[in-house]
Amino acid sequence: MTPHDLKQQAQQQLAQQASLDWLSLPQKAQATFAALDMPTRKTEAWKYTPLTALLNTPYFAHTAAGQVDESAAADRLGQLGDVSRLVFVNGHLHPGLSSYSDLENQGIVTLFSNANDAQRELINAELGTAFEPQQHVFATLNYSCIEDGVLIQAPTDFKVQQPIQLVYLSSGEAQPALAQSRVLVYGAAGSSLELIEQYDSLGETNVFHNQMTEISLQPNARLTHLRLQVEHESLSQVNGLHVKLAAGSHYEQHALAFGSALKRNDININFNGSNAYCRLNGVFLSKHKQHIDNHLNLEHGVPHCNSDTVYKGFITDSSRAVFNGRIHIHKHAQKTEAHLNNKNLLLSKQAELDTKPELEIYADDVKCSHGASIGKLDDKSLFYFQSRGIDRATAEAMLCLGFVNEMVEQFPNTAVIELARQRLAEFFNDVDQLNHLWTLE
Amino acid sequence: MSKTPLLEVKDLVAEVDGKTILNGISLTVNPGEVHAIMGPNGSGKSTLANVLAGRDDYEVVSGSVRFKGQDLFELEPEERAREGVFLAFQYPVEIPGVSNMQFLKASVDAVRKHRGQEELDAPSFMKLAREHCKELKLKPEFLKRGVNEGFSGGEKKRNEILQMALLEPSLALLDETDSGLDIDALQVAAEGVNALRNPERSFIVVTHYQRLLNYIVPDYVHVLAGGKIVKSGGRELALELEEKGYSWIQ
Ligand SMILES: Nc1ncnc2c1ncn2[C@@H]1O[C@H](COP(=O)(O)OP(=O)(O)OP(=O)(O)O)[C@@H](O)[C@H]1O
Numbered sequence: 210m211t212p213h214d215l216k217q218q219a220q221q222q223l224a225q226q227a228s229l230d231w232l233s234l235p236q237k238a239q240a241t242f243a244a245l246d247m248p249t250r251k252t253e254a255w256k257y258t259p260l261t262a263l264l265n266t267p268y269f270a271h272t273a274a275g276q277v278d279e280s281a282a283a284d285r286l287g288q289l290g291d292v293s294r295l296v297f298v299n300g301h302l303h304p305g306l307s308s309y310s311d312l313e314n315q316g317i318v319t320l321f322s323n324a325n326d327a328q329r330e331l332i333n334a335e336l337g338t339a340f341e342p343q344q345h346v347f348a349t350l351n352y353s354c355i356e357d358g359v360l361i362q363a364p365t366d367f368k369v370q371q372p373i374q375l376v377y378l379s380s381g382e383a384q385p386a387l388a389q390s391r392v393l394v395y396g397a398a399g400s401s402l403e404l405i406e407q408y409d410s411l412g413e414t415n416v417f418h419n420q421m422t423e424i425s426l427q428p429n430a431r432l433t434h435l436r437l438q439v440e441h442e443s444l445s446q447v448n449g450l451h452v453k454l455a456a457g458s459h460y461e462q463h464a465l466a467f468g469s470a471l472k473r474n475d476i477n478i479n480f481n482g483s484n485a486y487c488r489l490n491g492v493f494l495s496k497h498k499q500h501i502d503n504h505l506n507l508e509h510g511v512p513h514c515n516s517d518t519v520y521k522g523f524i525t526d527s528s529r530a531v532f533n534g535r536i537h538i539h540k541h542a543q544k545t546e547a548h549l550n551n552k553n554l555l556l557s558k559q560a561e562l563d564t565k566p567e568l569e570i571y572a573d574d575v576k577c578s579h580g581a582s583i584g585k586l587d588d589k590s591l592f593y594f595q596s597r598g599i600d601r602a603t604a605e606a607m608l609c610l611g612f613v614n615e616m617v618e619q620f621p622n623t624a625v626i627e628l629a630r631q632r633l634a635e636f637f638n639d640v641d642q643l644n645h646l647w648t649l650e
Numbered sequence: 651m652s653k654t655p656l657l658e659v660k661d662l663v664a665e666v667d668g669k670t671i672l673n674g675i676s677l678t679v680n681p682g683e684v685h686a687i688m689g690p691n692g693s694g695k696s697t698l699a700n701v702l703a704g705r706d707d708y709e710v711v712s713g714s715v716r717f718k719g720q721d722l723f724e725l726e727p728e729e730r731a732r733e734g735v736f737l738a739f740q741y742p743v744e745i746p747g748v749s750n751m752q753f754l755k756a757s758v759d760a761v762r763k764h765r766g767q768e769e770l771d772a773p774s775f776m777k778l779a780r781e782h783c784k785e786l787k788l789k790p791e792f793l794k795r796g797v798n799e800g801f802s803g804g805e806k807k808r809n810e811i812l813q814m815a816l817l818e819p820s821l822a823l824l825d826e827t828d829s830g831l832d833i834d835a836l837q838v839a840a841e842g843v844n845a846l847r848n849p850e851r852s853f854i855v856v857t858h859y860q861r862l863l864n865y866i867v868p869d870y871v872h873v874l875a876g877g878k879i880v881k882s883g884g885r886e887l888a889l890e891l892e893e894k895g896y897s898w899i900q
């Protein structure tokens with residue numbers, strides 16, 4: 210097998226499916242995808258991402274939602290209260306598990322396949338514009354065939370009260386399957402919206418999930434975005450999130466992500482109008498032989514915008530994690546204030562973390578900082594626990610949880626915090642080395 | 651008739667990175683007694699308290715410590731705590747992400763379990779913790795915050811007293827618990843300590859100020875200098891030290 214099987218395979222498979230005929234993007238994306246090489250170890254941005262297995266697996270692109278045990282699926286959704294919910298199983302909408310008719314009737318949540326003329330126009334105008342296609346080969350793959358998608362549209366000066374929960378469930382298929390899904394969020398001027406993306410799974414899965422989320426916030430629009438990527442570790446996923454911020458808009462993201470066979474997050478923030486603000490608050494965890502790759506890119510292209518990025522990593526066993534956070538301040542982006550920090554807990558000698566905060570500044574009147582640290586559990590803190598009668602193993606577990614929880618407790622939605630904690634409990638349940646971490650130097 | 655000592659330190663020598671810090675300390679504390687330890691900065695007061703609590707940065711070179719008749723060095727720090735040793739730290743650490751309540755509950759659970767007492771359910775524990783907070787004039791919000799996270803110096807010290815009150819130790823080592831407390835807080839903390847005084851429970855109070863000893867009246871005062879106890883006396887020694895400083899002893 211050649212390492213480019215995924216590409217050929219995908220092209221053959223997708224050729225048998227039909228995109229929505231009014232969309233202009235798929236044709237362009239196909240051409241770009243055909244012209245691009247799949248990344249290798251030599252591709253700088255993919256240097257640490259282990260793609261070999263993915264590229265050598267013959268995935269088939271399937272056309273209908275997989276069979277699921279509905280009650281098991283319902284159990285995974287959490288109790289998020291009054292939300293509009295769309296559930297996708299291996300990339301396809303599962304109507305039985307979804308409920309969003311209120312927001313659908315208001316034109317706030319629309320499937321691409323149900324879009325009216327104005328919405329079609331909006332989708333054609335916005336989709337694929339928040340990033341540079343040449344640099345995101347998996348995005349062009351995603352857009353090569355668009356059978357459907359979700360448009361979330363917050364109307365002008367309107368506060369959408371109900372949070373929108375998008376759940377992407379991955380489950381086992383008869384053959385390795387390619388699941389692709391996409392969301393376009395358009396916050397009209399002065400609107401506000403809360404979006405919860407939950408990437409979850411029903412047990413083991415042989416799915417490769419290629420996801421695209423594009424967000425366009427118009428002047429003074431606000432989006433609170435919560436993201437849980439808490440799937441089974443057998444999953445492979447490449448996830449692109451691309452955000453455009455117009456003047457005075459406000460984007461706040463809180464994320465919890467677990468490693469898996471392969472997980473790659475590309476987050477790309479574009480400041481296009483002044484006085485916009487972006488906060489990225491994330492924590493990633495990897496254990497066993499998992500992999501997680503976080504690539505953040507903040508393009509400060511205009512003056513007077515601020516960004517605050519704090520990412521924490523918890524890496525143990527023989528897992529591998531990558532953090533690459535880049536702040537790029539363009540020549541005209543004066544009075545930018547941008548801060549980025551990545552703090553990691555590396556608990557095993559076999560685990561590996563590559564962290565690279567990057568600051569590229571071409572303007573002279575800016576305030577910026579970036580930093581990264583890698584540490585182990587603090588001896589003084591452990592002794593403090595022990596001096597209060599708490600045994601060493603419990604102390605370590607509590608400190609690890611505390612490290613992660615410090616981020617999770619900042620999530621601006623208590624029901625999502627609760628759900629995150631349930632998944633964290635599952636995660637920590639079987640960290641092999643949590644019980645004998647102290648034997649490590 | 652002599653009682654069995656609660657704590658018996660004999661010729662204790664301890665070092666860190668080959669540097670001797672405790673240089674032959676002997677000290678006997680009987681049940682119910684309050685001992686004050688004073689002495690210049692860097693003389694080894696905190697080291698002594700930490701060695702007793704089980705901090706492993708220090709190497710015990712020679713000497714012995716018996717606590718309730720057993721060899722203290724045989725016990726892990728958590729076992730010492732469960733047996734009744736409590737150290738109120740000079741500099742309590744901050745632990746973000748772990749709430750004070752979780753921490754206190756885990757601690758009290760572990761200690762009660764060891765003592766054969768039944769575990770307190772969450773509501774009873776919360777009630778108890780809130781009551782102690784009230785006595786120490788700590789707002790109940792402190793229980794929800796990360797352990798010592800963003801607490802002021804004085805709040806950290808009061809949090810140590812809160813833990814002591816919940817754990818009901820038999821030997822409390824208070825390492826400069828008075829430093830950083832305002833006058834009112836000092837009184838509140840001292841009341842917290844005095845409320846726990848009983849014929850079985852003993853205290854070793856490390857302080858630089860004789861003022862604290864007006865509130866917590868000691869049975870003995872020791873002066874630690876250069877890793878040794880260079881003078882011991884009654885309460886009046888503290889007054890003398892306040893007046894004359896340490897130079898006349900050394
Ligand atoms: N972990 C350590 N590594 C190196 N030196 C240490 C360590 N701990 C203590 N020391 C040294 O041992 C000496 C005694 O320190 P200790 O903290 O016990 O003094 P102290 O009497 O409590 O002083 P203070 O009144 O300032 O609190 C000091 O010189 C200190 O620098």
Ligand SMILES: [Mg+2]
Binds near residue numbers: 696697740825826
């Ligand atoms: Mg000291």
